[in-house]
Amino acid sequence: QVQLQESGPGLVRPSETLSLTCAVSGASVNGFYWSWIRQPPEKGLQWIGSVYYSGSANYNPSLKSRVSISIDTSKNHFSLNLRSVTAADTAMYYCARGVGPRYWGQGTLVTVSS
């Protein structure tokens, strides 16, 4: 059974870069799409973007200018970078397998605050 685990700082300063990693176990990242999704407190889900194991990525147009998603097949993990963050980027961040996510991580809360 595939398992995903998000990791990274829980607090990021405004204007800095939010960086998270998703470690995949129980399955290889090869052959699949992998996604990042976020959920602000008490709000709905928002797709951030997805990366194929080859490295090609698609992003939410509303975030495209600030986001990059990469994958490291040798380490069996993928990563999210979100630049120039503001308080509006405070959210629970989930990693998942698939563009349509079929398997989810437990999520990690990232707060943007000075």
Next chain:
Amino acid sequence: QAVVTQEPSLTVSPGGTVTLTCGSSTGAVTSSHYPYWFQQKPGQAPRTLIYDTSNKHSWTPARFSGSLLGGKAALTLSGAQPEDEAGYYCLLSYSGAVIFGGGTKLTVL
């Protein structure tokens, strides 16, 4: 960018049947939107119930089913249980991007 719409809230009686819907601002939802349905309980990560319109995961209770209905994607719960009280989100695919609906808060009462 398309907007995906869901009922903000619905109520179902224990043992009853309820249908949640998922519409698209671009027109009728079809199988080419590969509709997904997720359940989320307070303090928990979402879990995928239905993918590609009607396919279930091994953990999806048999009382949940997915379909296309009247130009929308639909999630039908037949024989509601108290533990089904949760938020439900749909997701539709649009040419390499995906958009979540705003979610439906389902109350079992």
